[in-house]
Amino acid sequence: MDLLNEKALYKIVNDLSWEFFHKPFIHQVKFNSRLRTTGGRYLPHKKTIELNPKYYMEADENEFIGIIxxxxxxxxxxxxxxxxxxxxxxxxxxxxxxxxxxxCKPLPSNQLMYKHEYKCKKCGFIYRRIRKVNTKKYGCGKCHGKLAYQEKVEVHA
Structure with a gap:
């Protein structure tokens, strides 16, 4: 899916403005690829709306309309x-x-669930972590047993 040009993006935003707010959108809207943790932002001093292009490319249409x-x-x-x-x-x-x-919902491409998995040797509880855990220093929070490193995995949502 290709990105919209500014004219087409403006038309979508203005149409939604009329439909839901019964008022025109008369300022600037644009994509900002530097946005990482948010779907969009409003800049009051410029009266500009900036939207994350990843949400247009990866998320469903309802999510993108919700952000607008x-x-x-x-x-x-x-x-x-x-x-x-x-x-x-x-x-x-x-x-x-x-x-x-x-x-807005997190993007699937940005959502790394975990990299490391540990299992308690005593009770068998599984811990999934993004960062490594020092198994000599930390143990199971449930039964205080020793933790064993399972495997290095990368699971995306």
Whole structure:
């Protein structure tokens, strides 16, 4: 799937703005490939919405539309001089009213579940960790048994 050009992206955002907020989106929207941990962001000083292109490429259409609606909540509340930040009551109310998500789901490509697996020699409980554990220093949290390193694995969600 190819990335949208700015004109096509603007049309999608403006159409969603009319559909859910009954107001036009008159400022700039663009993809920002430097975004890593978020689906998008609203920059109040520029009145610009930046969207993570990975969510357009990898996530389903509903997730991407949800991100746009979330950022439009920030945008329209800021333009109206109301509370547009995550903790503000106006923002929370508008999210519910428009059916926008509070947070976006993590991307499958960014979601590394674990690399290392340890098994307790006494009770058999399995520990999965991203970082290595010093088995000489740490033991099982359930029965205080010794931990044995199983294997190095990479599992993505």
């Amino acid at each position: 609606k979330h950022e439009l909540c920030h945008y329209h509340l800021h333009i109206e001089g109301k509370g547009y930040k995550h903790g503000d009551a106006d923002f929370k109310f508008l999210l519910k009213k428009t059916g926008s998500p509070r947070y």
